[in-house]
Amino acid sequence: MAVAPEARAWHELFAARTRAGAGDAIARILGYLGRPDLISFAGGFPDPATFPAERTAQAFRELAHAGDATAFQYAPTPGLAGTRDALASRLETLQGHRPAEGELLVTSGGIEALELVAKSFLERGDTAVVEGPTYLGAIMAFRGFEAEVVAVALDEDGLRVDELDALLAGGLRPKLLYTIPEFQNPAGVTLLLERRHALVELARRYGFLIVEDVAYRELSFDGSALPSLWSLAPDAVVQTGTTSKTFFPGVRLGWAVGPQEVVAQLTAAKQNTDQCAGALGQRLFEIYARRGWLDEQLERSRALYARRAERTLAALERTMPEGVTWTRPAGGFFTWVTLPVDADELAVRAVEQHGVAVVPGTPFYPDGRGGTNLRVSYSLVPEELIDVGIERLASLL
Ligand SMILES: Cc1ncc(COP(=O)(O)O)c(C=O)c1O
Numbered sequence: 225m226a227v228a229p230e231a232r233a234w235h236e237l238f239a240a241r242t243r244a245g246a247g248d249a250i251a252r253i254l255g256y257l258g259r260p261d262l263i264s265f266a267g268g269f270p271d272p273a274t275f276p277a278e279r280t281a282q283a284f285r286e287l288a289h290a291g292d293a294t295a296f297q298y299a300p301t302p303g304l305a306g307t308r309d310a311l312a313s314r315l316e317t318l319q320g321h322r323p324a325e326g327e328l329l330v331t332s333g334g335i336e337a338l339e340l341v342a343k344s345f346l347e348r349g350d351t352a353v354v355e356g357p358t359y360l361g362a363i364m365a366f367r368g369f370e371a372e373v374v375a376v377a378l379d380e381d382g383l384r385v386d387e388l389d390a391l392l393a394g395g396l397r398p399k400l401l402y403t404i405p406e407f408q409n410p411a412g413v414t415l416l417l418e419r420r421h422a423l424v425e426l427a428r429r430y431g432f433l434i435v436e437d438v439a440y441r442e443l444s445f446d447g448s449a450l451p452s453l454w455s456l457a458p459d460a461v462v463q464t465g466t467t468s469k470t471f472f473p474g475v476r477l478g479w480a481v482g483p484q485e486v487v488a489q490l491t492a493a494k495q496n497t498d499q500c501a502g503a504l505g506q507r508l509f510e511i512y513a514r515r516g517w518l519d520e521q522l523e524r525s526r527a528l529y530a531r532r533a534e535r536t537l538a539a540l541e542r543t544m545p546e547g548v549t550w551t552r553p554a555g556g557f558f559t560w561v562t563l564p565v566d567a568d569e570l571a572v573r574a575v576e577q578h579g580v581a582v583v584p585g586t587p588f589y590p591d592g593r594g595g596t597n598l599r600v601s602y603s604l605v606p607e608e609l610i611d612v613g614i615e616r617l618a619s620l621l
Contacts, residue, residue, distance in 0.1 A: 241370050259581075263613035265600045266581040268409055268557050274525045275472045276517065283511040287504075295507040299500040301491050303330025303479075307506040310513045311479055318442065321455040326484040329491050332501045334439050334466030334478040338365040340490040340497065341400065341435055341462060341480070346371040351398040353391075355383050357560070357588030357597065359409045359437065362402050373590035374398070380551060382408065382415030385422045392430050400433040405453060407440040407556025410588050410599035414554060417450050424457040433486070434461040440556035442470050442522055445530035454481060462486055467509055469557075470522055475505030529557065532602040532610065539614035540600075545621050550600070557603035560585075563596045563621065570620055571598065578616040 287295045294304060302308065308328050316322035331337040338361065346352060348370035354362060356375025366373050376391065377384045383403055403423070405415035415423075427434045436453040454463035462482030467475065478501075480490050494500075512518050533553055540550050540561070547564040563570065567584040574580040585597025598617075605613060 262579050262581045263609050264581040269604050295504045299503040304506045307510045310510040319452045319455045323481045329480045330501045331478040333476040335361050337464035337480040340493045342369045343493045344489045353398040353401040360587050385419045398432045402435045404437045411560040412551045412553030412558040427460040436463045438465045444555035477505045535610045536602040539611050543618035557601050559600050561598040580613050580616045
């Protein structure tokens with residue numbers, strides 16, 4: 225007799241690689257975002273005030289009226305030629321290095337670029353080094369291919385490259401190292417120039433790939449930028465990027481740029497994930513970038529997030545008791561708070577008693593650390609609610 229559907233235990237059939245774990249935490253964060261009654265410092269989302277609705281509508285109308293089918297058709301797997309050219313020109317302008325033909329792939333968001341890197345490089349038991357703490361989407365991508373994820377500490381100046389050096393000298397042999405050099409998620413810190421040079425030197429000496437995630441790079445508060453790792457070492461780095469924080473996440477667009485052989489492998493891996501990034505988003509982005517609209521939007525976005533950061537840091541300064549510390553971001557969406565008490569418990573009380581959502585630190589580590597940390601994201605909190613939100617958090621300490 226057939227088994228009734230409700231009696232089936234589907235999880236018994238799930239692949240081992242799906243038991244990576246961090247997924248629940250992301251789901252919880254997304255859950256908080258759906259509740260309008262909360263003051264939410266939880267999600268790393270861009271503010272809808274930055275979304276270019278009118279100009280996107282104009283670009284779409286132009287595409288529709290031009291009789292050009294490319295925006296509506298399947299795209300080549302590496303991306304539309306015009307979009308790749310626009311992206312390459314941006315990289316050249318902003319990072320001083322232009323990818324050659326075959327070195328740039330258009331992806332469906334930054335997360336897909338990481339997934340493609342993981343799929344192309346990692347086998348069960350391989351080692352992937354990350355920063356501790358790091359973006360949990362990356363931990364999930366690497367664990368999804370059953371890699372051992374090892375966290376190396378960071379401080380106010382980014383990844384502790386000296387600690388990595390010691391681990392490598394002690395025999396650690398990672399296939400890849402994942403870093404977010406600017407305005408890191410979740411810690412908000414930026415990798416020092418000297419450490420960039422030292423990291424590149426280690427990658428060349430030990431033969432691992434650096435995966436450089438530049439998700440927040442263009443959102444420095446003062447418009448300045450250090451050399452990207454990819455521009456310093458295009459032979460040893462794959463850079464993954466996203467337009468989610470600078471254009472809008474609804475198009476799901478990003479890129480991977482790196483050595484031609486690596487990009488060819490990522491492109492092959494993409495053929496049986498989604499085959500191509502959505503052509504419509506690619507064309508909209510191309511128009512938006514070429515007309516200088518993206519740069520205009522970036523200026524407004526930087527000013528908006530700078531104001532929010534300033535207000536958040538001032539509120540922390542004013543309200544937090546002795547023993548609480550936090551990082552001072554020069555761009556991006558996050559500050560990383562260290563408490564003298566358990567952060568999980570505080571985060572639960574903050575939501576339940578005060579309607580304030582923050583994310584406790586443990587999901588940002590692959591190894592259970594982060595128990596006294598909170599990620600505070602100011603990107604989506606209305607300015608007038610920042611003070612009261614931080615005051616309520618402080619009142620719990
Ligand atoms: C560091 C980092 N990388 C990548 C991503 C993913 O971006 P996308 O929306 O392009 O998938 C995010 C999004 O939060 C992020 O914080």
